[in-house]
Structure formats: C-alpha cells, structure tokens
Amino acid sequence: MIAETGLAALWLTAGLAAYQLVLMLLALRFDLPVSRSIRAVAVVQGLLSLLAFAALLLVFARSDMSVALVFANSHSDKPFIYKIAGAWGNHEGSMLMWVTILAISGALLALFSRKLSERTLIAALGSQAVLALGFYAFLLIASNPFDRLFPAPPNGQGLNPLLQDPGLAFHPPTLYLGYVGLSVAFSLAVGALLTGEVDGRLARAMRPWVLGAWVLLTLGITAGSYWAYYELGWGGYWFWDPVENASLMPWLAATALLHSINVLAARGALKAWTMMLAVIAFSMSMVGTFLVRSGILTSVHSFAIDPERGTFLLALLTIYVGAAFALFAWRGATLKEGAPFELVSRETGLVINNLLLSVILGIVFVGTLYPLFVEAVSGEKMSVGGPYFNAVAGPLALVLAVLVGVGPLLGWRRERRPVLRVLRVPALLAVTAFVITIILSASISLLVRFGFAAAAFLAASSILPLVRRNPLRTPLATWGMVVAHFGIAVALVGMAANAAFTSERLAVVQLGETVKVGPWLVQLEDVTPTAGQNWTATEAQLRASRGSGPISLKPQTRYFTDPVTETNEAAIDTFWNGQLYTVLGKADPSGGWQVRLWWKPFVTLIWVGGFLIAFGGALALGGRLWRMRTRGPAAASWRRERYA
C-alpha cells in the first residue's frame, strides 16, 4: 500500500506541475490574477513530492522486498541507518530525492518570496514547474522507484559496501540540496528574462538561494572529498574523477554567480552576465546529474547502465539548457546595462574573478567531456585525469587565489586610493613563504611552492577588509566574505603541504616488527579476526609513537557477503600537525602482512578550509536574511550595500 501511495502522489504532483505551468502561461499571456492560486499549487506540489519520497523511505525502512528497488539495493540485516540511506543510494531513489528537493524549493520560493514583482515570481514558478515536470516524467516513464516484484523475494541483494558509511547518509543529500537549490536561481533568471525585470530587486531575491545552494555544495564537496580520502584507502583527497568534476562544475559556476550577483544587487550592473551565469550554474547541475545518472561513466556513483535512461536524461538536459539559452539570446540583448564603472574598481575585480572562474570551469568541462566525445567520434577509449587538470587549471586557480586577496580592498565604481600600498605585508609574507619552501626542501614542484606563497598572501590580505573597522558594526556579510576567503588560504596550505611533505611507506611487516614513516615508528603488534553486524574483518593492531606516548591504530580489511565484497577500512589518527594514515593489505606467504602508511602533515587543513569557506557563506546568508527581515525590502538599497 505504501508504495502505491507514493506512486499515486508522484502522478498527482506531476499533474499539479502541469497545472502550475498552465497558470503561468495564463498569467503572462492574458494577465489573469493567478498569483494566489499558483503559489498554493506550488506548495501542494512540494508537499506531494515530499509524500512520495517519505513513502520510499518507509518501504526501505521496513525492508519491503516486494518493491523491486528495495530488493536490488537493500538487505534485511543491514544496519538501520543504511537501510534509510539505501533509499537514495541508487538510481531511482536518488532521482526521486532530486525532484523532491526541486519541488520543495519551488514551494519555499512561493511561500517566502516577498521582494519580487508578482509577474516575475509567477514566471519563475512556471519555469520551476517545467523543470519538475520533466523529471517527474523521467521517474514515471523510465525509472519508477515503486515497481513491485511478484512474488516477493525473501531477501534483498544488499548495498555496495563502499557506500555503507556514515558519510553516505549525508553526502548525497547535501550535494543534491546544493544542485537543486541552483534551480531556483535558474528559474528566477528565466522568469526575469521573460518579464524583462532584471534589476537589483531580482538580484537581492536570488542571492539567498545562490548563497544557500553554494554553501551546501561546498559542504557536499568537502564531505565527499573526505569520504573518498578515508574510505577508498588511497590516501588521496581529490581524484579528478568525472563524478567529482560533476560536482565541481556547478560549484565553480555558482561561485562566479555569487560574486556577480553582488554587482547586480549593489550597482545594477552586469545584468546579462549574471542571468547567463544563473542559467549556466543550474545547467552544470543538470550536466552533473546526467553524467552521474546516465551510467555513461565508470564510477562508484553510477548506478544505472541503461541507454534508455541516459537518452531520456540527455533529452531533458538538451531541452532545458537549449531553451534557456535561446531565451537568453532573445531577451538578453534588450537588457539595459546599469551603472558604469572605471577600470580600477570593485566591479572590475569581480569581472576578473568571474572570467577566471569561467575559464577554469571551461577547462574542467572540456576535460571531463572530452573522453566521451572522443569515444563517440573515433571509438577510442581514453581518460583524462590529474596530470591535465592540475597542470592546466592549477596555475589559473593560484592566480585567482592571489586576486581574491586584492578584490575586496577596492571600492565600488572607482578606486583612487593607493590600494597596493596596504598589500606590502601580504606580499612580503608570500615571498617569505616561497623562500622557506626552498630552504626546507629542494624536491618540491614549482606549482606547490607558488601554492604556499599564494596561500600566505591570501591569508594576510583576506583579513585586511576588517582592519580599522569596528568588528561589531561590520556587517555579517563582510565577516562571511573574510572567513570564506581566509578558508581558501587554509585549504591551499593543506593541499600544498600534502603535496610537498607527505611521507609514504609500503612494506611487508612481520608481527612485532617496526617500520618508520615520517617522524613515526609504527609496530605491527597483532592481526586478529573481528566482525560487525553484516561483515567480518581482519584487523591489525598497530602501535605508533614519535617521542611521546604511543597510540594504537586498527586498520581493517572487511568482507561483506551481500554482495560479496572486500573493503579496506583505513585507520587514521589526527594530530594538530597532520594525520597518520594506515591501511592493512594482504597476508604475505612469509607470514607477514602488507601495510601501507602515510604521514600527511597538515592535510586536515584541506577540509578545515572547505568548512571555513562554507561557514563564511553561511554567515553571509545569515546576514542577508537578517537584514531583509529587520529592514524590509526597500531599505536594503544599494546605498547600504555600497558600504557592506
């Protein structure tokens, strides 16, 4: 019954989305007063899709094996949390979650948007309905999550053990919230292009959505990176896997949008460009969804290898992106440009930021899709990985990191003060950092040395906007910017330190033997069998010491039966100055065990930085929402923003 309720809710909400679209067309074409009803429809549509998703969660929680999806992705003796997480650890469930978030975003937009003109809001809700409609159709036609099996099998096939991890419970939902939150920016842009009302008001209405989505994307990417780091047991934090790129591309576009939207909100400039970015950001989310969900990639993330679904998703993607760009081409040129600015100004800084981010986005985009293109054209199979992305995008990212420190010091419209003078301290620090890397080691690559220098420069210059200001009277948005920019410097130090100073040891170790990695002496004390709820494991007891008292680490190799799989569970211990990372390998015929050890100085800063970036975004979001509440829409004019 539960599954049928879910399916019924899905059909109903699809019908409502269609109705929402009709209402929008009536409003725009014949000026019918539909604003109350379209808001109500959007809210009910969101609630119904939530009901469908809740039904899916329920069948997974009850391990109802008569539902095909549960049978294929769950098992009755899985821990409860992974039964729930199993609901979105598969193709159909994750698509249902995607469209549920989409519908709820639409509902929230309908409920809480007070600043927009009614026409633009109606047009945006219509666009949101079109998006939802396509994905409802996809679910109902090509990926029904509620298909039944008859007779019901006694037990399920289990969930990929790599995905049985607390990280999985939060990583995909967070990323999805980010991906789909951008749909609102997309719809608002489409709505504003339709009505021609591209102005500061629109930007201020769009900004919280972009900020929120961007914060969640940042968190999702950071969490995903840490998940890959400890779960895969390879000691790396970013593999330039196409699926990782699929989340990076919307993030890059959203980052650019986040900055250009400030120009639009404060100065009314960069109208067309900002609308373009809003369209691109969500398009990248859809490209990411297509790449991941069509099964076109080799990855832990790709569940479906089914050409029908791939074609369906590609068709949706083409229609939406194509239509949005066509609309942009049609209406974009009619937009009036806003206030002009001079060459040395905050606006120029933000334009350069946007251009660099766009170039990096282009490089990642081409690198990610090139293998698919080559295979389609010539049949040759290839892959593009770290060597390409690091060499081509890396230097540009460093240039951007340096400019991040400079931009916020410039005033809007024109800057006549001698800004370069205050940058003497950061510049000095950068040179010092560079020299220190030369003294410390001769074998560090140039890019990494520049990484340290750029991080030092950015760390110092990012806090300059707070100098000689009353911290209590500084707006939260400014605090957010400073924290986020400082976070980039922190993450950069982590990446550079990881590249420069990691020590690795791979050896066969006998019981009782001690090996050295970095400053650590690691002794293999024992290897014993152990077991968990749905796995058995071989566990090593390692004793590590460096001068002070020893610590114990227990890396495991786990064996799962449903489905039959082994996974490595790395044991990681975190210290203020780095992480000791240990992996247990296979038994050696000599009676010893393969052990892989890493000492990674300051590697944790990568994720601390990622978290700071997200936290900065959250601060800014909090500040913007607070200001909207307390002062109302009219007061948040560009005059106030000018000094923010």
Added chain:
Amino acid sequence: MKPKNQRLVLVAAAIVAVLLAVLLAMWGLRDRASYFYTPADIAIGKAADGQAIRLGGMVEAGSIVHQSDGVTIRFRMTDGQATTSVLYRGIVPDLFREGSGAVAEGRMQSGTFVADTILAKHDERYMPPELGNLSAEHKVGKTLEK
C-alpha cells in the same frame, strides 16, 4: 566609459575567456590524456614507451608472481589475443584476482607495463565498462545481474 562601450568590452572579455579556456584545454589534452588499450593494442605497438595509458584485460590465471620485497607483483594481462606483462608495486585492490578483469594505469617501459594504480571491479556485479565484452565470464555476470 559609456555603458554601451563598457558592455562591448565585457562581451569581448567574455569571448576571450572562452577562447582561452578552449585553447588551454586543447593544449593540455594533447599530451595529458591517457588512452585505454588492451594487450592486443600493445602488441601492435600502439603505446609509445613512457606515454601514460590505461591497460585493461583479464588477469591471466596462474600468472601472479610475488617479488621478494612482498609488495611488488608481476602478472600477465590478457584479452584473449595477446598478453602484456605488468609490474605493480602496492596493495592490490580488494577484488583483484586471477581470472577476473582489471584496469591498470601506468606506462610501457621496455616491453613491461609499469602500473601506478590498479583498478578492479568494486564488487561481483560491477565491471569497468571498458572491459565491455572481453570475456564470457563477464557476459554470464551480466545475465545474472538481470
């Protein structure tokens, strides 16, 4: 600057940025993309020494030899038509076995493929798509899946 001129400058800058991205990408892809080859491709000399490539095939039964340091292995990869000898130092992935499929990343060095990374299927139901229809075993696996 007049708003109209300013817009022209911005449009020009955007076009330059797009061109720059494409040019940089093309330049980078020329020698940094790695092709996927099977042992048969290696046999006819498709891969130059030192060029980063990916090699895919089945691990030949009985071919894995452990070296004396305990962490280096030598094995042969086959696609049914030819075999390539592979040298790998590291912990092999969880489901790396004789007679099952694997993909190795690395480069050819005087007739031996020196692997940096070995990827095996994640679980019994997963197979790198590159290995497509390499083996009968795979086809059986596929049918079971359905």
